[in-house]
Amino acid sequence: MSSTEDYPESAAADSRTLADLDARLVSCRACPRLVAWREETALTKRAAFRDWEYWGRPVPGFGPANAPLVITGLAPAAHGANRTGRMFTGDQAGDLLFATLHEIGLASRPTATHLNDGLELYGVRVTSPVHCAPPANLPTTGERDTCRPWLARELRLLRPTARSVVVLGGFGWQAALPALRQAGWDLPRPRPPFGHGVRTALASTDGGTPPLTVFGCYHVSRRNVSTGRLTPAMLREVLVEAALTAGIPVVRPGAG
Structure with a gap:
């Protein structure tokens, strides 16, 4: 295993x-x-989780390998996914995301607490452009770019x-667009700006798959x-x- 940026x-x-991919990623x-940050956090812990053995490694994506819908965020939380080893699991952001799914x-259950809690996702893969917990929840642009090959390959x-991608947040948007290009989709010029509720269709570069x-x-x-x-x-x-x-059927709250 190399410890360098390549x-x-x-x-x-x-x-x-x-x-x-996931097996290689967790060794990065x-x-x-x-x-340094993810490992220090795993050692010092938060008082509420002092009995936990923290994951303390890069956190891979989660969900079926044939998912039509991908959700990508920012990075693992220091005492959330960096503790549990699963994206959005064990923090307040995940509480809302999984409850809504x-x-x-x-999703098979409204809560996500640990790797063996029985949670399954149906047609959804959850991932992130940065796979290690960053200090103050803010990776640098250099760290984002170094981590990009993982998301691009995923x-x-x-x-x-994959037919839809939901990108959570402006940082995630800036990170996801280049990864999507590397993964085989064309980006419009100028690049579409981030905003809540915006949507843009990307054609595949070789025409081999439907638009995303x-x-x-x-x-x-x-x-x-x-x-x-x-x-x-x-x-x-x-x-x-x-x-x-x-193309994923959903339950509409309040219907019926």
């Missing part, structure tokens, strides 16, 4: 399946600042079935939710639209 690119390129040590029939492997529709959504962060910038109804609306665009 590891993500070479290891991702050699991955032939999502399971192979390409970003020294992120490695369950509400519309795309999207490439999902390309036969990319949806923007405010991030499910505690701050956005507590200030009302993102409400459960706003999130639900985007997820329902993205799922239907991807």
